[in-house]
Amino acid sequence: MDTLRRNNVSVAGRTDGPVLLLAHGFGCDQNMWRLIVPIVAQDHRLVLFDYVGSGQSDASAWDERRYSSLEGYAQDVLEICEALDLRDVTFVGHSVSAMVGVLAAAKAPHRIGRLVMVAPSPRYIDEDGYRGGFDADDIDELLESLESNYLGWSAAMAPVIMGNPDRPELGEELTTSFCATDPDMARVFARTTFLSDSRGDLKTVTVPTLVLECEQDVIAPREVGAYVHATIPGSRLVTLKATGHCPQLSAPQATAGAIGDFLGAAL
Template sequence: MTATKNTAEQVMKRNNVRIKGQTEKVLVFAHGFGCDQYVWDKIAPAFETKYRVVLFDYVGSGRSDKSAYEKERYRTLDGYKQDLLELCDALSLENIVFIGHSVSSMIGALAAVERPELMKNLIMIGPSPYFLNEQDYQGGFEKAEIEGLLEMIKVDYNEFARFLSPVVMQNAERPHLAAEFEQLLCGNDPDVISNFAEATFLSDVREELRKVTVPTLILQTRNDIIAPEGVGEYVHSQIKDSEYHLMDAEGHNPHISDAEETIRVISEYLSAS
């Protein structure tokens, strides 16, 4: 499906789409929970000479059109997946490399299952298909912990941001990273982010992973509290055509904390594929 010009303009505005570079090879960068496209500012420019780089905000995040936000649509990851597919259709994108951080890894996986012809490669940074611990699966969190996080967002969102930032970023010797991430989180609408949090932390995408046929790179960091190494290894085991790379970087946001390594690993994968 190719969107009409008017629809394309609406989607461009709705998702605050930015495009850099003019080559046929397309990289689409998708941000994670609580973030926006500007978290890629240390990464995307490194690829602009060889690729057409597409950056966007999910509706409700960053500088997206907040008036387009519908709570029911974004109650699950399907709404965000639909954003992605509509964006690709609006821009007539095909054979893309999708680079998704955290929950966007799963949004990309859902899109790849629905439209495998759309993607050439998936690159997942810190993916987690399910955050809860079960008898035969360790997602990293007990149910009470997730419920506590979701309640904290509703009761005192700023406190939630202060609590989550150092947990996500790690790298205690560089406290400015956690401070900057806290500031980013605090820029969100608490009601929107509460809905996004439920979609993120309560989703279970495990059954979909085996349906992914797109060649996939899984980037796993060390000391990632949000998506531990065992989870990344699980994702690798479920996606048949996947590669697993354990980075030297620590924490859940290597594209922010360790941009050079992130660029290098992605570049090496793209060159090889």
Template sequence: MAIRPSQRNNTRLVGAGDTTIVLAHGFGTDQTAWRNQEPALAARHRVLLFDHVGAGHSDLSAYSPRRYGSLRSYALDLLHLLEELTLEHVIYVGHSMSGMIGVLAAIEEPRRFRKLILLGASPRYLDDEGYVGGFKREDLDGLYEAMQSNFHAWASGFAPIATANPDKPDLARDFAQTLAALRPDIGLHVARTTFESDHRRDLPALQIPTLVLQSQADIAVPVEVGAYLARHIPRAELQVLDATGHLPHWSAPERVTNEILSFAASP
């Protein structure tokens, strides 16, 4: 018997209300990444949390490099999950890699989505002519080499750089733990899938109202990327947060929660 999407993705539904907010985690984390937002959001809305295949307590037997060779496969997973739960007009919040996953899903089945919030999202991580993505080819090659050489040492070193809040060492510690919880081969493949992706041409097809939330300093996603998203998604607006690091929902949790609630309540 085929496993249901809700089981495959270790799905939880909490809270109650007429609106469902979907919280989709980024690379190197799982649904627990939203622990600071979940209580406040669930007090007013129904909240859907899940783990992408390969992360958290998802069904690891469902993972294969061939299937998850592009972010479109994760978008298909998301659509299957919403279909099983008979959810439409959701407010989708996607962090990091989940930003483009939500964009692709909303283009494919727009009726499933009412609004999108893209937190630290990027359509392309590699610099290109006339485009600032944040990484050069040698940067990514070095990252992959470090991951392959000693994954856990890489996780310990990368976490404080990504969280970028030296006065809050617990953030780096927590991120290092969730990174290290990944199976190394899966972590490396998901990193390649994410960092090598290019979805710039998809952006104009998104017709859903979209809020781009961007840290003012993020090693993985420069402010220029947030501005690019806002320019190329027809119904998008950009909000630069007074926050640093690639995980602003950890470093500035109340600000992110308030932005989600405000955008969810807007017409």
């Protein structure tokens, strides 16, 4: 019960259905899934949670050393699985959480039976032969801006990350989510996210995997989706007719439909 309170775990959907474990990305919380929950809850049991430092999690459980590595977030996932005795679940990870799912699956393959990677990126910084979307100076500038004025950074960056300028309410929602996160904890999560390099971990994936990308995404351009797909043997790549980095909000029907199609084929 301590783990469930710590991560503000909630359960919805069919009690006897296959389990989807929904993991949010940086600056967000489980509320980011609310538009697809009613769609997939008809056939699945849904487990949602907030990482420590996000949403309604227990901030007193924050440990900077633990959450300065994606391994710390993967440990949260596995402790939630243990607390609920979850096995063979489908882990649906948005953005950096896609890589958290990769780490969790490698550590406890009996817990994670399938991966759905929504707008994933194993490495945000460009290197020779690899395009992540940013050069090192871009990321340094992003982190310096975030650390010096988190609220100002959130107001400026959230609409860019969300995309869909013709639907400003989406950018406003992401701004609100960013601004509700404790700035000190957000700074650590940001550095953990944007400086991570999980490319080597992709080769450890042995479970059925769906890679969902958007047609336009400034955070995870399509070269990244192609790289993830090519690196994970047997993975399926689906390009959603959506823009921005959060298709679960901007295109919930398409996102839920792609997940449903994948699970129908994988089960």
